[in-house]
Amino acid sequence: MNRICRSARSYCLVLVGMLAASTSTTFAAPTQPLRAGMIGCDTSHATAFTRLLNASTNDVDHPCGGVQVVAALPESSDDIASSRDRLGKFTEELRSLDVEMVDSIDQLLERVDVVMILSVDGRKHLEQARKVIEAGKPVYIDKPMAASLSDAVQIFELASKNNVPIFTCSGLRYTPGIRDASSNAELGGVVGCVAYSPSPYDATHPDLFWDGIHGIESLFTVMGPGCERVVRTHTEDTDVVTGVWRDGRVGTFRGLRSGKRDFGALVFGAKAIEHYAGFGGYQTLVAEIAQFFKTGKSPIAASETLEILAFMEAAEQSKLNKGAPVAVQPLLAAATLKMPYERDVRKFEAQDRQHPAEKGQVLFVGSSSIVLWDLEKSFGHTGALNRGYGGSQFPHQFLHFDRVVKPYTPRTIVLYCGDNDINSGRTPQQVFEDFKTYVQRVHREVSATTRIVYLPIKPSRKRWSLWEKMDTANQLIADYAETDDLVTYADIVTPMLADSAPGDPPPADLFADDGLHLSAKGYAIWTSVVNELVDMKPRPTSPEHSLGN
CATH class of the missing domain: 3.40.50.720 (NAD(P)-binding Rossmann-like Domain)
Known part of the structure; x- marks a missing residue:
C-alpha cells in the first residue's frame, strides 16, 4: 500500500505539472x-x-x-x-x-x-x-x-x-479581505483560519460539494494548499471540518444549516486577527x-483545485467513519491513478448516500468474481452487501479499506482476492502476507469479532498455467486459518476439481466463455460452500462489538 501511495503521489505531481503547462501555452x-x-x-x-x-x-x-x-x-x-x-x-x-x-x-x-x-x-x-x-x-x-x-x-x-x-x-475566493489575507502585511502571515458558509445538502451530491464548497474555497484561499489530514464533526445543523496542514497550521470550515447563515472567515495572523464577513458580489x-x-x-492552479475536492471527499469519509481522521494525499493518489475500481468505489458511496446500508451485514469484497456474483439470486433477500470491484489486488483492497469495509462494520467478510495478484507476477508468499495484513486491519480497525471467510484462488481454465503458484498461496492461507478462530478457509477448490482428472483444469461448464469468470454452475458451487459456513440472515451489529471505526 505504501508503495502505491508514493507512486501515486509522484504521478499526481507529474499530472499537475502537465496541467500547469497546458494552461500556460501560447x-x-x-x-x-x-x-x-x-x-x-x-x-x-x-x-x-x-x-x-x-x-x-x-x-x-x-x-x-x-x-x-x-x-x-x-x-x-x-x-x-x-x-x-x-x-x-x-x-x-x-x-x-x-x-x-x-x-x-x-x-x-x-x-x-x-x-x-x-x-x-x-x-x-x-x-x-x-x-x-x-x-x-x-x-x-x-x-x-x-x-x-x-x-x-x-x-x-x-x-x-x-x-x-x-x-x-467559487466566487467566495474573491471576497474582500479573504482574497488578500495571505499577503496582508498587517496580519504578518496566516497561522490559522476558521471559514464559514451556509452548507445545505442535496442527496445527489456528497455533502460539502453542494454549497459547502464556498466556505472551503475561502479557507484554502487564506491558508493555501498543503492540507494533510481532515477530521469532521457532523450534526443535523452544523458541520465542523478541521484540517491540519503539513506545516502544522490548522484550518477549519464551519458549515451552517441553522441560525444566522452568512459567508466569512476569521483569520489568525502572527501579528493580528481579522474577521472578514459577507459576500462581495460577482464582479x-x-x-x-x-x-x-x-x-x-487560469488564475488558480489545478493542484489547488484538486486538493480542495480531496479535502471535501476526506470530510465525507470522516463522517462515514464517525469522525475518524482521513488523510488527503491518498485520496488524490487514488483519483489520479486512473483505476477503474476507484469509480466503482465512488458509486458505492453514492448508493449509500441515497440508500444507507445497514451495519452488521455480511460483506462480500474482492475482484470481479465477487462483482459478477448475484447475491440476491444466490442467497435470497439477506443481509448481504456486494462491494467487489473488478481487477483488484490486495494492495487495492488496502487502498480503499476505509471506504469499502469500515463504514459497514460487517459481522462477516467474505473475501476473494489473490487471483489477480498472482497473475500480475506477485508471489504466493506476498499474497499470504497481504492476507494476514488484511485480517489484522479488520480486527484492529473494524471489529475484534468480525469473522473473515476466505474464498481461495479458484482454479480456472484461462490461468491454469499459474495454478501451482495459486495453490501454494491457498495452502499458506488455509494453514493460517487453522490457527485463528475468526478466519475460515472456504474450500471451493475441491468441488470445482471434483470431476477433473489429476493435473487437469476444471470442467469448462463451470466458466463463462472467457474461461476465467464463473458460469451459473460455478457460482452454484460457491453458493453451496458459503451457505454451509455463513449465517446469511440479516441481524444488527451489537454496539459492544464495534471498535468505533
Whole structure:
C-alpha cells in the first residue's frame, strides 16, 4: 500500500505539472469581443454573469470587457428541485437579455468561442466539459467543478490532452479581505483560519460539494494548499471540518444549516486577527473569467483545485467513519491513478448516500468474481452487501479499506482476492502476507469479532498455467486459518476439481466463455460452500462489538 501511495503521489505531481503547462501555452489575444456560450440556465449565476459581461462587451479595457454572452443551452436536472424549478425563470431572463437559446451542446459550440458550464448539477460536468474541450473551446466551470474528485481529475486530463485552457472556482475566493489575507502585511502571515458558509445538502451530491464548497474555497484561499489530514464533526445543523496542514497550521470550515447563515472567515495572523464577513458580489469573479478567456491562463492552479475536492471527499469519509481522521494525499493518489475500481468505489458511496446500508451485514469484497456474483439470486433477500470491484489486488483492497469495509462494520467478510495478484507476477508468499495484513486491519480497525471467510484462488481454465503458484498461496492461507478462530478457509477448490482428472483444469461448464469468470454452475458451487459456513440472515451489529471505526 505504501508503495502505491508514493507512486501515486509522484504521478499526481507529474499530472499537475502537465496541467500547469497546458494552461500556460501560447494563447492569441482576441481582436474582437469573444462570443461566450453557457451550458445550464438553472442558476442565478447565468443572468448575473451575463449582465456583467454584456454591459461592457465593447470596452476591452474594462475588467469584464471583451466578452459577450450570445447563446445558452437551458439544461436542468429533474431530480434536483432547485435546478428543475428555476430553469424557466432564468431562461426567460436570459432571452430578455438577447441571449439565444439552443437545443444542444453541438449547436452551442457552432455559435461561440468560449464556454461557461454553469449547471448546478456537478454530476453532468464531466460529459459537458468533454464535448467543449474536444471542440477546443476554453471553458470556465462553475462550482462544484464536479461531483467527485475522480471526475475533476478526468476533466483536467482532457484539458491537458487537448491543450485547452480551463478555469474553475467559487466566487467566495474573491471576497474582500479573504482574497488578500495571505499577503496582508498587517496580519504578518496566516497561522490559522476558521471559514464559514451556509452548507445545505442535496442527496445527489456528497455533502460539502453542494454549497459547502464556498466556505472551503475561502479557507484554502487564506491558508493555501498543503492540507494533510481532515477530521469532521457532523450534526443535523452544523458541520465542523478541521484540517491540519503539513506545516502544522490548522484550518477549519464551519458549515451552517441553522441560525444566522452568512459567508466569512476569521483569520489568525502572527501579528493580528481579522474577521472578514459577507459576500462581495460577482464582479471580481466575472472579471477573472473574462481575463481567463482573453489570455488562456487560469488564475488558480489545478493542484489547488484538486486538493480542495480531496479535502471535501476526506470530510465525507470522516463522517462515514464517525469522525475518524482521513488523510488527503491518498485520496488524490487514488483519483489520479486512473483505476477503474476507484469509480466503482465512488458509486458505492453514492448508493449509500441515497440508500444507507445497514451495519452488521455480511460483506462480500474482492475482484470481479465477487462483482459478477448475484447475491440476491444466490442467497435470497439477506443481509448481504456486494462491494467487489473488478481487477483488484490486495494492495487495492488496502487502498480503499476505509471506504469499502469500515463504514459497514460487517459481522462477516467474505473475501476473494489473490487471483489477480498472482497473475500480475506477485508471489504466493506476498499474497499470504497481504492476507494476514488484511485480517489484522479488520480486527484492529473494524471489529475484534468480525469473522473473515476466505474464498481461495479458484482454479480456472484461462490461468491454469499459474495454478501451482495459486495453490501454494491457498495452502499458506488455509494453514493460517487453522490457527485463528475468526478466519475460515472456504474450500471451493475441491468441488470445482471434483470431476477433473489429476493435473487437469476444471470442467469448462463451470466458466463463462472467457474461461476465467464463473458460469451459473460455478457460482452454484460457491453458493453451496458459503451457505454451509455463513449465517446469511440479516441481524444488527451489537454496539459492544464495534471498535468505533
